[in-house]
Amino acid sequence: MSQDWAPMWKELGLDLKAHDELLNVLGKFYNDIFMSQKDRPQGMQYFDFVMSEVHGLRIKELLDAKAQSRKVIATFCLYIPEEIALATNAVQVGLCGGAEMGFNIAEKYLPRNTCSLIKSFFGFSEAKICPYFEASDLVVGENTCDGKKKAYEIFKDLRNLYVMDMPNMKHEKGRELLKSEYIKYLQMMEKLTGKKITVESLKKGIHIANEKRKAIGRVMDLRKHNPTPISGKDALLINQVAFYDDPLRFTDSVNKIADECEKRVKNKIGVVSKETPRILVSGCPMAVPNWKVPHVIETNGAVIVGEESCVGMRNIRNLVSDKGNTVEQLVDNLVDRYFKIDCAIFTPNKDRLDHIVQMAKDLKADGVVHYSLQFCTPYNTESHLVENTLQKAKIPLLKIETDYSMEDMGQLNTRVQAFVEMIKK
């Protein structure tokens, strides 16, 4: 880390001892999983730096932004449009937790049979080890799955929380609800920041978010080449950092990696050999530092070429149109784009099934690993339909249901190894 951030963390009210332990584990974990990789694009050094400063410099930046009267909004879900925060000059950061931290505290509030993602955000918050919670002015939740929907009722007594409602179905009434929730959210953000959102400021927000999506999309698209120019772990890291980093700097850094990957592809330089089995990972989001399954896949002789996930394609697919002369028209454009997100909370959700097949084909994947968190009802139940769909498309599938613990590492290694062996050309 670039300097001693302990005074800042203390000021924020973190539990310094527990936080130090977290950083030690995280640092070791990151070294083992990322720094051990060979032939990474040089541009990944930026992300190594970002990760080393994810609780340091980045938090300092958030506090500096606050000192300039900007607001910091912390979110859990793709459905909260960053464009609106950007239009008010606020900073939006992601809060999803990807580690088994503070679970003993989380389980005082939540059923044991709650998915790790939800327990993790409770744990990070209540164990006072997450500077993003402490640096944020407002936490924004959303009624997506039952787990989050009901957890927010408890969480609202612990943090300054705003909850956005969500529809279950993509019919006209569902669209109306999403639009009215986006308008309510926009008005709330105007009030919070004291900044009136204009056509110009919202267009600027749309532009920044689109450029971010396009930059990530460039890297992701290059992975269809064989050999693939970047590892799945590094690609996931880019997708993860997208939720934390300053969007302009991030976009610039990702475009540099895309340039580098383009050259690699042109020169037929890959991060693995051409013979390496190619895997599409599909399912639940993987928040930092949830690198378990990708690490298992890529240390068992395969390479990941795509993420059909919220921390992946669901976040960057489809741009928001900037056509329109009123704020309402632009909000309609937001709804158009966000309503296409094919999260398993929707019913029916056939678009996702089609998209998995399409991604597997576009990326020339030899097989799909469906990843779901234990107790995540939407993704676990939908995995039956994913299985049927991939069977029909004759694409091999391995279904993994796991949590954030390391207890099933032996079993995961065995299952993934057997799957990789099976899909080898």
Added chain:
Amino acid sequence: MSQDWAPMWKELGLDLKAHDELLNVLGKFYNDIFMSQKDRPQGMQYFDFVMSEVHGLRIKELLDAKAQSRKVIATFCLYIPEEIALATNAVQVGLCGGAEMGFNIAEKYLPRNTCSLIKSFFGFSEAKICPYFEASDLVVGENTCDGKKKAYEIFKDLRNLYVMDMPNMKHEKGRELLKSEYIKYLQMMEKLTGKKITVESLKKGIHIANEKRKAIGRVMDLRKHNPTPISGKDALLINQVAFYDDPLRFTDSVNKIADECEKRVKNKIGVVSKETPRILVSGCPMAVPNWKVPHVIETNGAVIVGEESCVGMRNIRNLVSDKGNTVEQLVDNLVDRYFKIDCAIFTPNKDRLDHIVQMAKDLKADGVVHYSLQFCTPYNTESHLVENTLQKAKIPLLKIETDYSMEDMGQLNTRVQAFVEMIKK
């Protein structure tokens, strides 16, 4: 049973061997749990008869109704308004399963970590042991919890299924959604039955459903007296049979029990002694033959005086107004009533918390047993708020999370016994 129904069951396509096994278990279970009780109201004999014929005479009645061109609608949830089915002269029956049957088949479609209620309806359907599925023209589902919402996507390929959408929140848009879904449902039912719903027919449906609620309400209200005139198991049975039986005959039979219970109260005759600890059960619905927890409670020295549950007060609380001169006005009345149902799928759901306290006080309960099915995220998560609320109200609480298996009977007996000991006056 009054006659040999095997030919009917065969005709319906049931798996006769598996179905016989179910009936044997069910019969023995019923005898042990219900017939062993002392001092039951005489009127319960009707319910003993109904239960002995639940797969026999009642199915014959459904088939007779169909022979007269009436339609049979099978539902899982309180939010499907029986008034609409009644207005089309259709028969509505409940489908929720309360036994661990066909789970091995259900788990071919659903995650193992799915609640027993959902696995049970899949199991009963796909093991071909439920004549209600086979006798129904249409199964009506609804987007309540994630488990059901996503399970219906799979179930729609197995049965003729109509799914009603539901809101997450009780705001204006939520109400609009429910109303539009009720209108869509009404139109679908008109098409299915070939019967135009009129103000008159809908008022008739409202009347029948209200009378049913009032009759059950009379019995439930009498349980506030000490000693209580009826056991919790028998009261639950009345609530359960409400979903299967012919509504007019049912209402009549329940009113007779209410008359009998009134006399008992007047004469200070109870089903247990005045000193017996009184318990309110709150939480997930208990579908036939899910009598496990009530049996444990009432064989450990306590008596149940109320059910804060879908198979209980949530089903009968609040009547539908029959004021109105148009079908739309009456649909508005339906929405008014059904929107008050305080299921844990809603967020926030403070009404339920208040109602538990109110019921506990009205019924003079010495304690509350919160009953939830394992993997039922809405009720399990909400139980934290129930706990906080009851603590504030100084009402003792025992939280039970269980499933349909008998494996935890020893543990349940121990925990309930200790709780009953604790709340003894």
